[in-house]
Amino acid sequence: MEEMRSMFSHPAVLFLWIQSSSGWMHPKCQIYDSSEDLEHFPTWICSHIPHHAERYTAACQDVTAIEEDLLGLPPNINTLCISMTHGENRSMSLGFFSQFQDLEYLYIDGCFTQILPSGNSHLLNLQHMYLIDKWGTGSGCCDCHIGPHTFIDLVKLCDLTIQGYRLTAMSPDVFHGIPLLQSLIIIEPCVDDLSEILCRIMTIKSLIELKIVAPEIQSINQSNCSILITNESMKPVFNNLAFSDFSFGEITHIEEDALAWLQNLTMLTGVFSQEVLLDLPLSGIKQIQDFSCSGINVIDIESICNVVFLLSIKKIFVNNFNTSSLSMSSVELCTGLEYMYLSGLGSVHPSPHLKWNFISSLKNLNQLDIDFLRDKNPEICSFQKQPITWLTKLTLLINIQILFAKQFICLVKLQYLDLTQNLISNIEDFAFLGLTNLESLDITSNNITQINANTFYGLHSLTWLDLRNNPLIHNIEAMSFTHLMSLRQVFLGQVHNPLTEPVIKLNLTLIFGGILSQLTHLYISSAMRPMQLTIGILGQTVG
Incomplete structure (x- = not known):
């Protein structure tokens, strides 16, 4: 209390506190001293940047000239987000930002003719900088000239994001x-x-x-960087790189050893033909952790698994694959x-009845997502004589209509089951029998009209059950949930x-x-509508 009294005893400090509690009076910016205040500001420009208690954030909109429009901002700003007006700016x-000695986060959405270095004015605390041109995204790039060593004076900069800026307009040693x-x-x-x-x-x-x-990159060729055109070109360039994520568009050509300078990738995303896909292991890449592949034409699972094996891939996301090629033998190399993740989205070919026995070959698979395919009656366990002990998470969006008794009985270690947005209208008794380890069941957005006493029989470990967006869900039989002891x-x-019934009545105890x-x-x-919920012998009506 003494500290608070002494703070308010100074009239200048009292004035600043009043201003900050409702936002500083500035023609272009609003300033906040907490993340809670910023949540009420109607702008997206600071939404993804972390905010700290007792730090100042300035959110500025409709800025046309930074050095003129941002005059008067307090010097102790920690986070500064700027949204420029649409169109080319000067x-x-x-160097303008060096006046903010505490500045750690700088986010600028807009395009400039050029960005000049700070000169002798160091930004001593700037750690995170974002240069974004969202207006140019998809319709053109920001042709901003950035000269050599422009960022050399940012002595603490550890995180840099550049989006929508034409890289060839920047100096090679930018x-x-x-x-x-x-x-x-x-x-x-x-x-x-990619050499650029x-x-x-x-x-x-x-x-x-x-x-x-870089969606415009279609050909992955040997680098023409002079420093790499040596006998050392086969060695990786980034010795400390722990995370690498590359996303390209439609890849039409991969040159041998074109990615030897990288060798290991955390994530690779691209659109491939089956022929180009098989060239990927020749690129010099030794290992890819996550691989997202969309097919120009339909790709066989066997070809995908060949790449999975050669590059030690742990996670795959596959769109537009040949569903008829799915079998135990075709996934042996996977x-x-x-x-x-398997999806038929984009495929012009109708999906045949899936051969679910492929799961038996994937002994290390713990999560399976199958979306946008069509199998109204998935025979997941009918083929399986032994329980599947490796799968813990399963998501199915395949237009299922009926869940039959013992449908999932072989999935004895399953913990999470997502059946959202199918066409389920009927769940037979004992459909989930055998799922003794299931903790989460999501059946939202289906056509379920009836819950029976044995609908969820056997789900002893279930803690989460979601039945939202199903019609006529009031048809819940007595004792339907009583055996779910972990719920x-x-x-x-x-x-x-x-x-015709004026009040919806539901006996929760029953x-x-x-x-x-x-x-x-x-x-x-x-x-x-009014609703009457009965608990024990008590009834309560709510609106």
Whole structure:
């Protein structure tokens, strides 16, 4: 209290506190001293940047000239987010921001004719900088000239993101000399040659994380960087790189050893033909952790698994594959996979009945997602004589209509089952029998109209059950949930009764029995209709 009294006893301090509590009076900017205040500011420009208590954030909009429009901002700003007006703006000097001694985060959305270095004015605390041109995304790039060593005076800069800026408008040594840069993200640089990126970043020795999103790159060729055209070109350039994420567009050609300078990739995303896909292991890459592949034409699973085996891939995301090629034998080389996402989205060919026995070959697979395919009656366990002990998470979006008894009985270690947005209208008794380890069951957005006493029989470990967005869910038989002894969170969604009944009545004790007292969340909605919930001998009517 003494400290607070002494603070308010000074009239100047009292004035500043009043101003900061409601935002500083500035024609272009609003300033906040907490993340809670910033949440009420109607702008997206600071939404993804972390905010700290007792730090100042300035959010500025409709800025046309930074040095003129941002005059008068307090010097103790920690985070500065700037949204420029649409259209080409004049040049910007980084030296302007040196007046903010505490500045750690600088986010600028806009395009400039050029960006000038800070000169003798060091930004001593700037750690994170984002240069974004969202207006140019998809319709053109920002042709901003950035000269050599522009960022060399940013002595603490560790995180740099550049999006929508044409990389060829920047000097080849634009990133040289940044002493502590660890994370670099380059998105939509408007280049079709990977060398234009590599030659500018390969001297950043401190780099730990690298992300490149370059949809215009279609051919992955040997680098023409002079420093790499030696006998040492086969050695990796980034010795400390721990995370690397490359995303390209439609890849039409991969040259041998074109990626030997990198060798290991955390994530690779691209669109491939089957022929080009098989050239990927010849690129010099030794290992890819996550691989996202969309097919120009339909790709056989066997070809994908060949690449998985050669590059030690752990997770795959596959769109537009040949579903008829899915079998136990076709996925033998995928045995090292831990995660598999298969989608038929974009395929012009109808999906045949899936051969679910392929799961038996994938002994390391713990998560399987199958989306946008069609199998109204998935025979997941009918082929399996032995229980599947490796799969723990399963997501199916395949237009299922009926869940039959013992449908999942072989998945004895399953913990998470997501059946959202199918066409399920009927769940037979004992459909989930055998799922003794299941903890989460999501059946939202289906056509379920009836819950019986044995619908969820056997789900002894279930803690989360979501039934929202199903019609006529009020048809819940007595004692339907009483045996779910681990249940904690239940989402029944909006209940429906015939319009001839003025009040929706639901006896919770009859449905849940003794487990009602252990629930931490019970979500029920009646929209605008009155609802009477009965608990024990008590009734309560809510609107």
